[in-house]
Amino acid sequence: MSDISTTRPQAEAMISMAGVAKWYGAFQALHNINITVGKGEKIVLCGPSGSGKSTLIRCINHLETYQKGEIFVGGTRLGHEAKSIDAVRREVGMVFQQFNLFPHLTVLENCMLAPMRALKLSKAEAEGRARQLLERVKIAEQAEKYPAQLSGGQQQRVAIARALCMRPQVMLFDEPTSALDPEMVKEVLDTMIDLAREGMTMICVTHEMGFARQVADRVIFMASGAIVEEAPPAEFFSDPKHERTRKFLGEILSRH
Amino acid sequence: MNYTLDFTPVIDGMPNLLAACLGTFVLAISGMMLATIIGIGGVVLRTSKIAPLRWLVIGFVEIIRNTPFLVQIFFIYFALPLAGLRLDPTPTAIIALGINGGAYAIEILRGGVQSISRGQVEAGLALGLHKAQVFRFIVLKPALRAVFPSLTSQFVLLTLTTSIASAISAYELTSVSQRIESDSFRSFEVYFTVTAFYLVISWLMMRLFAFFSARYFAYPVK
Ligand SMILES: Nc1ncnc2c1ncn2[C@@H]1O[C@H](COP(=O)(O)OP(=O)(O)O)[C@@H](O)[C@H]1O
Ligand SMILES: [Mg+2]
Secondary structure, X not given: OHHHHHHOOOOOEEEEEEEEEEEXXXXXXXXXXXXXXXXXXXXXXXXXXXOOXXXXXXXXXXXXXXXXXXXXXXXXXXXXXXXXXXXXXHHEEEEOOOOOOOOOOOXXXXXXXXXXXXXXXXXXXXXXXXXXXXXXXXXXXXXXXXXXXXXXXXXXXXXXXXXXXXXXXXXXXXXXXXXXXXXXXXXXXXXXXXXXXXXXXXXXXXOOHHHHHHHOOEEEXXXXXXXXXXXXXXXXXXXXXXXHHHHHHHHHHHHO | OOOOOOOHHHHHOHXXXXXXXXXXXXXXXXXXXXXXXHHHHHHXXXXXXXXXHHHHHHHHHHXXXXXXXXXXXXXXXXXXXXXXXOOOHHHHHHHHHHHHHHHHHHHHHHHHHHOOOHHHHHHHHHOOOOHHHHHHHHHHHHHHHHHHHHHHHHHHHHHHHHHHHHHHOOOXXXXXXXXXXXXXXXXXXXXXXXXHHHHHHHHHHHHHHHHHHHHHOOOOOO
16 A cells, blocks of 8 residues: 555545444444545455445445444545534435436436435526536436436436536445446446546446456455455556455456 | 105205215315325334334324224314314314324335335435435335325225214215205115215225326336
């Protein structure tokens, strides 16, 4: 971690997790997590199923509580009280594996709901913002449709636009392409690549190693609730330090 | 055996009977609105973090569902004045119908809310909405849609239950027909007509619900 973070200009830490630990009852899901993500940095988080990747990123917007350590997002300390949770959630967008679009709202309404209710934007402002972002994920012509009328890839792009409508500083992705048919993976990854190019700070849980090579500043590998290894993608793929990383990479790369 | 049908008293009383149908509608619709409010409010409290609120709702539902409606309506009619609140039969009947229907609506709606995936709630929270906003704007409509057929049967039942309000002489079809019957002794003719009227009222209610459903729950699902 040391040589990487000193060579990278990290004037502003967008996210920092220090000594974070989490338990589900007696089961410890996260062990002493320390991560610093600079403004505009892109992190790919990978690891075997059940290693705690979802739990980790869900702590960042407090969808999960944590019992030890500290999390800062954009300078705000994420405590367990409503005020700091609200403040952090306004800055952090999240995209889920299962899209989680609201079935009873049109694509446009999905994108307008939170800006109107959480940011108190006027209807016209919210609609303007929504249409602009739907344009950006190349799905503007579907604005009046309902989620069930879209393909998985289209739904996931709407979910990205919906999160962006809050103008977040950080985007979290939890296996955004895992539920997609193979032919739809690319359109979602392309959208994420565009977003990365525009300078968004991103943490992506994904096993798309091509995406990691192309976009990530660092790849973080987790196993059994702990961070095992952390390196820039070139180094991570060519010269993994730990046995568990090598084993994981062997499995993941043989699958593709 | 030599009974001759004579509908004259029914025909003479028709304006009264039709007005009474309207009375039944008013009881039913007002009762349903109150039941819906109690149902939604009850579900919110039922899932509250505060345990005594949950117990209150559970207790309320159990008491209402395990006692006869006739007793409930008498209880409200005769108990409220003791508490210093004197209400006419019709408002009393509306309150009783709302409370009774509300208890059933709570249980039905609870099933609907439970059918909504956790991911929907999380997506709302992650977007910065508060718990109450997530319920109102994200959970409520799909939950209502999921249980709408059950809710429709429950509310048709509520419509028919309005006839029990005749026991406190609320203004509705059964009590008006009882009056015509006791004046004319034409029991068969009167109740034959009233039966037909109730069938039509039930049918109209179902149409009303189908119309509402087609209007508000028309979004496609997979
Ligand atoms: N709500 C929960 N209750 C109990 N255990 C959980 C819960 N959610 C996740 N876990 C456990 O925590 C561990 C990490 O889960 P998760 O973060 O979902 O892993 P990943 O996303 O890497 O597949 C797993 O062992 C999982 O079984
Ligand atoms: Mg996961």
